[in-house]
Amino acid sequence: MSIERIESTERMSRIVKHQGTVYLCGQTAGDAAWDIAEQTQRCLDKIEDLLVKAGSSRDEMLSVTIYIRDMKDFAAMNAVWDAWVANIGKPARACVEARMARPEILVEFSVTAAYQ
Template sequence: MSIKFYQSGDRLAEATIANGLIFLAGQVPTNEEADITAQTANVLAQIDSILAACGSDKQHICEAVIYLSDLQDYAGMNQAWDKWVIPGHTPARACVQAALANPQWKVEIKITAVQK
């Protein structure tokens, strides 16, 4: 079995592909000063881009794990999420509160998908 690494660095790859499965690293916002809805939309756009580069899209997501630094942001995160997901193709999902590596990040999302 071959494993492909997308945007691999010294510490991690943005995605790893094995047997048609795509495992994304946790994606974090680049707009650190934004509110939770904008940070979530930013992360989801990054996910779209990485999935496309790996031969997939959001319709092929199997699982999403969402980490929020504050569960009070759950509704605001869902505003962006609900606009982004495709009805009828919503993945299995978990959402938990966690201390994120950068205190300005309000959200981090980890995705597992399949290639088209």
């Protein structure tokens, strides 16, 4: 059984690849100066970069879980998300309200994708 771990630290790996599946660690962009739209876009940019590094792409996403600090930001986050997935196959998705590790983090994405 082959498991590839990319950009590992003592705590976690940013990317794990196993049997045609890519798992990304949670992606955040917590800067107190950024609103939910900016944080969402920065997270999605990071996700795209990591998927490419893993030999995948956003069109190969299988599942995305979105953790949002406050559901009042749901529509603004979805506006950015909808534009980002407009021309690709849509992954399965869940979105839940959650307490974040730091107060400036408004959104976090957890992604699973396929790779060739």
